[in-house]
Amino acid sequence: MGESTAQDRFDYIVVGSGSAGGVVAARLTEDPSVRVLLLEAGGADDDDNIKIPAAFSALFKTRFDWNYQTTLQKQLEDRSAFWPRMKALGGCTSMNAMIYIRGNRADYDEWRDGHGASGWGYDDVLPYFIRAEGNTRLGDPFHGQDGPLRVEDRVYTHELTHAWVESAVASGIKHTDDFNGAEQEGAGLYQVTCRQGRRWSVADAYLRPALDRPNLTVRTGALASRVLFEGTRATGVAYLSQGREHAAYAEGEVVLSGGAINSAQLLLLSGIGPAGHLREHGVEVLVDSPGVGQNLHDHPAVPVLWHTKDTTDLAEFFGLPNLVRWKARGTGPLASNIGEGGAFFRSREGLAAPDLQVHVAPSGFYDNGLHEPTSRAVTAAATLVSVKSRGAIRLRSADPTWHPEIDPAYYDDQGDLDAMVAGVHRILEIAEQPPFAQLLARHWMPADDSDAAVEAHVRQQTQTLYHPVGTCAMGTGEAAVVDPELRVRGVEGLRVADASVMPMVPRGNTNAPTIMVGEKAADLIRGTDARSTR
Numbered sequence: 001m002g003e004s005t006a007q008d009r010f011d012y013i014v015v016g017s018g019s020a021g022g023v024v025a026a027r028l029t030e031d032p033s034v035r036v037l038l039l040e041a042g043g044a045d046d047d048d049n050i051k052i053p054a055a056f057s058a059l060f061k062t063r064f065d066w067n068y069q070t071t072l073q074k075q076l077e078d079r080s081a082f083w084p085r086m087k088a089l090g091g092c093t094s095m096n097a098m099i100y101i102r103g104n105r106a107d108y109d110e111w112r113d114g115h116g117a118s119g120w121g122y123d124d125v126l127p128y129f130i131r132a133e134g135n136t137r138l139g140d141p142f143h144g145q146d147g148p149l150r151v152e153d154r155v156y157t158h159e160l161t162h163a164w165v166e167s168a169v170a171s172g173i174k175h176t177d178d179f180n181g182a183e184q185e186g187a188g189l190y191q192v193t194c195r196q197g198r199r200w201s202v203a204d205a206y207l208r209p210a211l212d213r214p215n216l217t218v219r220t221g222a223l224a225s226r227v228l229f230e231g232t233r234a235t236g237v238a239y240l241s242q243g244r245e246h247a248a249y250a251e252g253e254v255v256l257s258g259g260a261i262n263s264a265q266l267l268l269l270s271g272i273g274p275a276g277h278l279r280e281h282g283v284e285v286l287v288d289s290p291g292v293g294q295n296l297h298d299h300p301a302v303p304v305l306w307h308t309k310d311t312t313d314l315a316e317f318f319g320l321p322n323l324v325r326w327k328a329r330g331t332g333p334l335a336s337n338i339g340e341g342g343a344f345f346r347s348r349e350g351l352a353a354p355d356l357q358v359h360v361a362p363s364g365f366y367d368n369g370l371h372e373p374t375s376r377a378v379t380a381a382a383t384l385v386s387v388k389s390r391g392a393i394r395l396r397s398a399d400p401t402w403h404p405e406i407d408p409a410y411y412d413d414q415g416d417l418d419a420m421v422a423g424v425h426r427i428l429e430i431a432e433q434p435p436f437a438q439l440l441a442r443h444w445m446p447a448d449d450s451d452a453a454v455e456a457h458v459r460q461q462t463q464t465l466y467h468p469v470g471t472c473a474m475g476t477g478e479a480a481v482v483d484p485e486l487r488v489r490g491v492e493g494l495r496v497a498d499a500s501v502m503p504m505v506p507r508g509n510t511n512a513p514t515i516m517v518g519e520k521a522a523d524l525i526r527g528t529d530a531r532s533t534r
Contacts, residue, residue, distance in 0.1 A: 009248075010217070015039050017202070018258075019092060019510075020515065020518030022207045043087075043220050052334050053197070054333065054335070068085060077459050085259065096511055128523075149515060151192070155330065155335045156331065156335040157336070163435045165188055165189065168187035173343050173430075179191075185345060227270040227494060252525075277395065296392050296409075296470055314361070356426070359383060360380050361378070378440070385507040387416060389409045391410075474501045
């Protein structure tokens with residue numbers, strides 16, 4: 001790769017501009033003496049469909065999508081699941097459904113108490129959620145109002161979503177107007193990471209305000225291929241750009257923020273992982289770290305659909321008049337994030353916290369929204385948020401351009417399947433309550449509410465909720481990949497900061513928790529603490 005030049009030397013190199021990486025790069029460059037290189041495999045976030053909240057699924061299987069597929073899942077009737085992941089500035093914050101959920105207090109306390117992730121209990125991470133957040137309605141003691149991440153009540157909500165929430169309350173679930181406050185359980189409308197009806201990604205919130213800083217260098221179209229080492233100290237990153245391999249060097253640290261798939265793959269390509277697996281692919285072993293790529297899990301979701309009557313379908317509003325309205329004022333149906341409302345509840349008595357979430361979409365949204373609606377419909381998706389099954393990321397090749405093998409092991413633990421079946425039954429019960437019931441014409445799927453039909457439906461229709469975590473899990477046990485300071489065990493000068501470090505997936509959408517990881521990672525690198533800097 002040749003000799004490095006002054007242009008190739010930085011204090012820190014951050015790989016990945018998504019939920020955590022964009023935060024880390026922006027926060028570190030607040031110190032004008034610190035030079036940061038941010039590498040992003042994708043390009044600019046310059047497509048209208050990124051900004052239009054209702055259009056996020058139009059980005060799937062495009063140039064913006066890594067377009068991952070899982071291995072065949074034996075519990076899903078040997079189907080492969082499609083996993084979209086964003087490949088552009090902002091990472092998945094430029095493609096997600098913008099739902100602002102932090103997870104449950106119990107999640108972070110379990111990270112601390114069950115996995116040895118000291119400093120990551122709920123009371124430890126709450127200041128980072130607050131520091132990041134700029135909430136337009138909610139404030140102390142649980143919310144921030146002056147952080148860079150805009151959080152607002154959606155400017156458009158369909159009547160079907162309001163009706164579902166009212167029916168959920170009628171069925172016995174309490175109403176809530178804040179899933180991120182004192183208690184998570186309840187039914188209500190989701191707040192979103194939007195600004196005046198437009199998506200507000202990490203690229204918008206953190207990166208663009210930092211781009212004029214002379215100490216931040218952003219290189220797009222740069223696919224990291226391996227971490228460079230001198231002995232066991234990380235000294236830089238090799239990356240592919242325009243058909244050639246380049247190198248950049250870090251005098252301080254390298255921070256991997258590629259997400260649960262890419263960060264694990266990059267560690268494996270760099271010789272950090274299960275020794276036997278690395279040797280199978282001709283990768284020289286630097287550190288035998290058996291946990292790398294393991295502990296993969298995701299929130300599976302199962303759509304329940306009905307044909308509707310006496311109402312509309314969000315899909316019928318995707319025309320020029322509403323596009324003009326949205327462009328001019330940020331209002332109208334295109335400001336919907338599709339998953340407008342929902343609930344958290346428990347599949348059975350005796351659970352310490354909710355294990356199920358619902359996402360309500362006023363349209364026929366299934367198979368990741370890749371099917372064009374042919375009739376008016378509504379969707380309520382049961383989502384398992386406390387997941388027992390564990391899978392793995394493994395290399396298919398030592399070539400960094402090859403996608404790795406992705407096996408989330410959906411429902412390999414019977415308890416996950418049982419909980420999801422219970423969740424679908426609960427959704428069907430809610431649908432019997434007015435006012436939601438009066439807007440329904442007939443069942444679409446499942447065909448009926450028998451146990452056999454519901455279980456078959458779960459196996460046939462399960463899809464990802466786009467929340468993979470865990471493949472570089474933090475903690476103190478032998479399987480931990482990073483320590484509670486996010487430092488990769490066995491080497492120096494290398495950290496991981498993204499959803500892969502989560503030893504257990506939070507109960508809820510993972511964007512806000514991953515931004516929190518980025519905020520805390522920046523403080524760990526700087527040696528500061530949010531509780532002393534607020």
